[in-house]
Amino acid sequence: MAGRIKAPTGRYGGKSAEERQAERRRRFLGAALQLFGDGPGFRGTTVAALSEAAGLSTRQFYEEFRTLEDVLAALHLQVNGWAEDAVMGAVAEAEDMPLAERATVIFRAYAANVTSDRRRIRITFVEIIGVSPRLEEQRLARRARWIDLVCAEVAGAVARGEAAPRDYRLAVTAFIGSVNGLLHDWSAGWVDATLDEVVDELVRILLGILQPVGPRLGGP
Structure with a gap:
């Protein structure tokens, strides 16, 4: 048509x-x-x-x-938009919190939103994969938006002395892959843990990136 x-x-x-x-x-x-x-x-x-x-x-x-592909494209953006709204609300709520508490609040908000309806996880992590070059470009562009959001949070941590100053983009890209993979596997029943335990583990991974073993930086 x-x-x-x-x-x-x-x-x-x-x-x-x-x-x-x-x-x-x-x-x-x-x-x-x-x-x-x-x-x-x-x-x-x-x-x-x-x-x-x-x-x-x-x-x-x-x-x-x-086409139906247009519907899937719109739905993928809508589902991601719901999650981003939840995250931005948590960012505002956690504005004055130390790094560990702030990261926990933000990732708990994200996880709660995307797992509140398992259909959203299927759209985001399963149905969108391999449909067409156009949707693959959209998927990667949306992932880049999440990477930018986390990088902005990391930059704030650096400015507050809670993380060492360096280029974190590669590490954050790997971290986002961990977030997506772990939440998908948890929703599919392949991870024997509660959602809070999953979020706590993701926060530990992020803090390990930002605060490696050694002299402790500012923050909790």
């Missing part, structure tokens, strides 16, 4: 065209979270099945999206 079908304009049922479009999009993404995250998966879902699950028509689907 060359492009999306043009959606109707004007008010209908007391809602503007923009409001109706936002509602349709919300319903399609909600159905996609269910089918992609706890059903046949992205590769096993058709436009017809997604539309039926959303309670909408295939025509309405093509008013919002060109």
